[in-house]
Amino acid sequence: MKSSRLLFSIGVVVVLIIIGSVGSSLIASQAWAEEVITVATLEYAPWTGKNLKFNGFVNHVITEAFRHKGFSVKFTYLPWKRAVMETKNGNYSALSYVYLSKDREKEFYLSDPISTEKIVFFHLQSNPIKNWKTLDDLKEYKFGVTRGYTYTKEFWQAVESKRLKVEVADSDKQNFKKLFAGRIDIFPSGFVNGYSLLQKEFGAGKSHLLAYHPKPLSETTGHLAFSRRRQNSESLRQVFNQGLAELKEAGLYDQFVVDLLAGKYSP
Secondary structure (H helix, E strand, O other): OOHHHHHHHHHHHHHHHHHHHHHHHHHHHHHHHOOOEEEEEEEEEEOOOOOHHOOOOHHHHHHHHHHHOOOEEEEOOHHHHHHHHHHHHOOOOEEEEOOOHHHHHHHEOOOOOOEEEEEEEEOOOOOOOOOOHHHHHHHOEEEEOOOOOOOOOHHHHHHHHHOOOOEOOHHHHHHHHHHOOOOOEEEEEEEHHHHHHHHHHHHHHOOOOOOOOOOOOEEEEEEEEOOOOOOOHHHHHHHHHHHHHHHHHHHHHHHHHHHOOOOOOOO
């Protein structure tokens, strides 16, 4: 009788081990089912860009993190709002890339941070911004904003309550043109992206006319955003985060940052 119970107990343990192994295999297969990861992205130099080396800093990190885990990545360049919508609808595995916000966390599964960026207020040197503590201190200025961008919750609350005056444009380039023309007073933009775009589109001969206020609107982190409508998204996020951690442990991520600051992602 005791031997029968012993055999039964051993059998149960074996079955549980098999079930656990099958479960683990299923979870892994969900991620590994896609050997090529489809990623919607945008032109946002030097972070992302079709003509940039390695598709820009952020997309370079994404490619290498997945490569470390045995995946390749296919980037599709789209207008920003379309890229967001199509990834939300599950037409792409992930979106490169989004800044951290509560709204983005509701819309997507976000990876560990890929980048850090300060959002600063660009202005004409001939039209300096006064020192400010709250956004209400800037109500006398007209802001340019780019359609579909997050900025901060406080910023949009100030806009919606009409405490700030804004004009919406379809691109950062259009907003910088407005700034040079004096049609807006302030344009909030990422510090690195802003200067990269100015050098590329306007050159040093014109870029020197602009400055930025030392107090940033925000300092935020960039993330790879995985569609919540795909069954394997959480598994893929785990795989990507593991690959990202391996890049950092190997010192490759730090080297990519050095290359970014040295302008080596420029075409």
